[in-house]
Amino acid sequence: MLDALRSSLSAPEVQTETLSPDAAVDAVRRGALTVAMVPGVALDRASDVAELPLDSALIAREPVWLALPQGHPLSAGDAVRPADLSALNWVCYARDHWFHTIENRMFARFEPARPEVLHYADGHHEAMNWVRDAGAAALTTPTGATSDVSLVPLRDTESSEMLVVWRRGSVARATLQRLVQAVRQYYAEYARSIPRYWAWIREHPDDFKELGMFLKPAPGI
Known part of the structure; x- marks a missing residue:
């Protein structure tokens, strides 16, 4: 840059x-x-x-996508629906992180609205480490993901x-x-x-x- x-x-x-x-x-x-x-x-x-x-x-307007461990069954699809994701274990963002607001809007579409959270991260890089190492899921912008996780589009997503x-x-x-x-x-x-x-x-x-x-x-x- x-x-x-x-x-x-x-x-x-x-x-x-x-x-x-x-x-x-x-x-x-x-x-x-x-x-x-x-x-x-x-x-x-x-x-x-x-x-x-x-x-x-x-x-640019970046879509909010899903980060999953490599090889996760959901990573093979073209796109997934937010309503299908509530059973996953999640890494979320700290309440003072800017992405927390967007994340909450997405979770409001889940059933139930608040999934199980393993950890609250202070940024995208930490969240991606948890996805890779703990088998968790996380929401992210595509440019916030790292190459060692699977990046999956979400239908009806936020931006x-x-x-x-x-x-x-x-x-x-x-x-x-x-x-x-x-x-x-x-x-x-x-x-x-x-x-x-x-x-x-x-x-x-x-x-x-x-x-x-x-x-x-x-x-x-």
Whole structure:
């Protein structure tokens, strides 16, 4: 990501920092950061801050999928229904994690609504480790999964918006255009490295309009 930003902006002094989504939004609002990439729910939670002078651009809408141990019987299907998943043992996300809100909306479609939870994780990587090592299931965005678990589409699922956020008037329009384009290209290239997800994107282009110009096959593919 850092190389992509430096190349597109012709600015070798670009620096990146990992923060929680809420902290990143607050840092942009205060002027401590110029731009942040955050899930949409973080911006929703910040909407009650008075006179929040922020603008945003959508990078992509990621579907919520299911992570299972490799070789799990459900991993062989094209897609599964949320109502079929309540019998699984689950790894969920900590209550202060941004994905917890989306996860709760999905679990409301289960029968019963609250499945058995083995562990509450503080992030996608920890959750994927539990899927791999404890034979658990977890909800995740496709880009939040790791290569050592099986990633399965869910029917009638939720989605998570990935946004770039900046303080209104703080960045030139031409710079913003290059930055947003660079982040979309980086996202598309990362998605291309996840075969099942990339095939899904190619099959559902209307759900990924922001990535339209990147959906052509890469050279040699």
